[in-house]
Amino acid sequence: MKVLLNPKDNENLKALYNRAFKRAEEIYIATAFLTDWSFSQKPKKDCKKFVALVGTNFGLTRKAACQSLLDWLPRNLRGNVFAFPSNENTFHPKVLIWKERKECFALIGSSNMTSAALSENYEINSFSSIKQEEYERIVQWFNGCIKLSDPISKSWIARYEESKIGGKRVKGEITLDQIDLNIKLPWEKDFKDLLNEREYKQELFKEKKAKILHLLRSNATGSMSNAAFWTEFTQLWHRRWEEEDCFRFQGSGVERICTKNINWREATTALIDIIENEKKMSLLDLDELVAKKIDLLAKRKNPARKAWLSEMLCQFFPKKYPVLNDPVKTWIKKNEWSLDRGGTEGQKYIDLARRLRSVVRQNSNYVKDLAGIDTLIWRICPPKKKKSKKL
Template structure:
């Protein structure tokens, strides 16, 4: 292990040089810091970097908006939604960076330095740089990916508008308040208000949620058969129009409005009948088989892949399957979601891929449910039903 002592000694590499190396050479890069007050890295993230994630703490309002804006400006388009604030984590104090270089070797930089000017120059700090094993890298990667929403929040323009910086020295703040906006229990303040629909008619609210939960139970009863249908199609060595139609007929029997398991209204049957169901099945099986902490990455990759081959069912069918199989973390891509994003003032960064747009919405929905104490919908599948109700209510005046 190489030790980096600060203030910087003449015979040592600077701490920043290790960041430059990781940024220039990494194939995968993960950065965590208890707070972020400065980001003046000029080295561009290499095009060979396939995975990136950065999580910063916001306890006591120490993280600075300007530094977050510098990171967002620095990040290439494909990673504009990969900066997170650990607002839902009590006591977030790590200072570390883990990366895999293009030759496959893995490294870690761990120590006492946060991402601040003083921590890289004047403070008395100690950090260690070392090569790590594949097993250790996978453990570190899983730990960092486990910090994704709802444990954290996407740092974007809307988040920065509501985030409250500390004026001077850190000091404990009041305990968090209920509702969609308030203060984090561990001291970081935020004021982003998510607009979640709530029918005032309690009888109507109960009816909506009861119907959605009934549909989820109906799906669960056929889940094993549905999964086998998708796995058989995904693994088929040969595929033909007849097999495609047979799959379509089997899917309609197992997942239908008549059977009570469908979330969506009619319409998919016409558009989806002649889609390539083997390709869709391959994407879904890859998501089903992905480790939980890596599932968002796989979802992005597969939606983008289906977009590239112009598979229309990647929206209506694929995202409902995601919502049905993983109701706590994925939603159905539909017009109510777009309306909700607009109503909450959330503007996705320009240039995002289709997969990144989907995950951007999913992460904000997870954060909204975490923040809104006592909200009747307990997962994204139930929230979907209330969003549909709200859109219908607006449409009907």
């Protein structure tokens, strides 16, 4: 183990960060607060994963620093920058871990991501190689924190309120206050009934889940044709929306796009791969898999990748993935939540999923998952009425 004693060793500390950015294929960073990001060395082109966790206690983290970090990252790596909310327990780590070829390294100490901590402050940090088992333990700690965190984006930065630092203080004034990024849903009289109805549909889906999985696997493996799959699937799914045995979340718009003539095998293969890996992967890795599957279907111009696939993901994993529909898109615009990180369809969908998970956390007193959020969004931002054939 090597010990770095700042300010004497501050250049060595910066050199370790630059080494990680230059060589690592995976990087995880956690800092209690972020006030400066001015590294010139960027992650290498084949860096597969960059994860950053930033604390927000007392509003000490600076907006400009968050934006600098996003701007510094290559577009394909911007999706895993998170803010740990101040209404949870205090977030106080200062750690950098990375994989370099087949070796794992850790830099842990007292230095936050500030210009002072990396220069004139008196800090102590330690650097060493670590075993793969220890690296994985730390990654699991990151994954646990990510589940409680909000994705940092331009929209998040716009809502975030910094604390006041320095200047004259008025007697009794509290300048270091806890910051609460409110994403509260308005409560309306019929919300309880809507949530009960949605939960009833979810129970219906559970009853038919085994049959649906059988159809998905039969089509994915090639033992059932695309046309036969769609015919049998619609017998389970395409009912009149108002009928008691209908478990679908969406209206009739899906079948205007999805027909028996599209390549269902591509879509069912993607969905089965996600389903079979869900319990094996961390949420972070599962998000990346979902994004890749959606992008692959987008590349092949498969129309099942949006409304149909997102509904299936929400049905199978209601706490993780949302339905992508017109009311959700309208609600995003209404809240000025531009999906501004990444750029691909898959990355934007995961960005949406992470933001809606935050909404669930902040409204957990009456809504339990993204399926519930979806039905409330339909009530708040109802879809425009379109003439359609009855199911």
